[in-house]
Amino acid sequence: MSRYDYIVTFAVEFAILAGGLLVYRLAAIAFTGPEFGEYVLARRNVSLLQLPLLMGLSVGVTRFIALAIDDPAQQARVQLAATLIAGTAAALAAVALVVLARPLAFLLFGTPELHGLTRALVPALAGAVFHGVAYGMLRGRLAMRAANALQLLNLGIIPPAVLALRPESVTEVILGTGIGWCVSACGVLAWTLVRVNRPALDRRALWATARDLARYGVPRVPGDAALGALFALPVMLTSHVAGVTAAGFVGVGVAVVSLMGAPFAPIGHIVLPTASARFRRGDRAGLRRDSFRLVRVAV
Numbered sequence: 001m002s003r004y005d006y007i008v009t010f011a012v013e014f015a016i017l018a019g020g021l022l023v024y025r026l027a028a029i030a031f032t033g034p035e036f037g038e039y040v041l042a043r044r045n046v047s048l049l050q051l052p053l054l055m056g057l058s059v060g061v062t063r064f065i066a067l068a069i070d071d072p073a074q075q076a077r078v079q080l081a082a083t084l085i086a087g088t089a090a091a092l093a094a095v096a097l098v099v100l101a102r103p104l105a106f107l108l109f110g111t112p113e114l115h116g117l118t119r120a121l122v123p124a125l126a127g128a129v130f131h132g133v134a135y136g137m138l139r140g141r142l143a144m145r146a147a148n149a150l151q152l153l154n155l156g157i158i159p160p161a162v163l164a165l166r167p168e169s170v171t172e173v174i175l176g177t178g179i180g181w182c183v184s185a186c187g188v189l190a191w192t193l194v195r196v197n198r199p200a201l202d203r204r205a206l207w208a209t210a211r212d213l214a215r216y217g218v219p220r221v222p223g224d225a226a227l228g229a230l231f232a233l234p235v236m237l238t239s240h241v242a243g244v245t246a247a248g249f250v251g252v253g254v255a256v257v258s259l260m261g262a263p264f265a266p267i268g269h270i271v272l273p274t275a276s277a278r279f280r281r282g283d284r285a286g287l288r289r290d291s292f293r294l295v296r297v298a299v
Helices: 003-030 033-054 057-067 072-099 101-109 112-140 144-164 170-194 203-242 244-259 262-281 284-298
Strands: none
Touching (some): 033 072, 033 203, 057 203, 057 262, 072 101, 072 112, 072 203, 101 112, 101 203, 203 244
């Protein structure tokens, strides 16, 4: 991985940081206190729910594809298996959000009256999950330019662009954002799978790959859920105790704190796939060198 890739990845993450701050500024202009709180809560709930639904795939896909750096057929199997797992999880979540909209609205937003907004989370959650798979796939293939473009589009451009269109309700904003995420992420996944040699994707190998991905990812779910809860629970509890408006302000504060981790994200984005590829090729000297660089940069 070249120094150029590191520089561009850092630049993209800082652009996403700026876009994240811009989103809340535009939301504050577009909506009143309660509506602003609903938007912040909706975004925080998507961040919370996507982590267990991904089942560690965002990391697992990157690792497994990078380990198969010299085997295009296995890379395609990993991507297809991850897409099927993510699609199944998103479909189950969609059923729950639609059927149990009122009780989930009370749990997530503090009031069952926001059941319509709860149903609007369906495309946003699906888009976030498929984005995690697509971004992980591009990282695993060491295609950092495409990965950075997808990351910037979905996290830095689409959310403020939807708000800039001046939609009439928070539900429309969440729906528009989710649809944009689904189109871009699924487009990337479909584009890469179209070029795959079909005979390479036999059912037995595909099932074995899906099983390996699940064994790697499922044990990570409790930790991912705990991480999401660390940032989501203060906002959710505030919505139950003090209402949606107060929860919106708390949510912005929590979002700013979580955004402060953005400068460190590029380190893991690049080091994981390159380390996995070096391990696969037996390049222990390069792996040791990357590890020491990682420690220096993190410190």
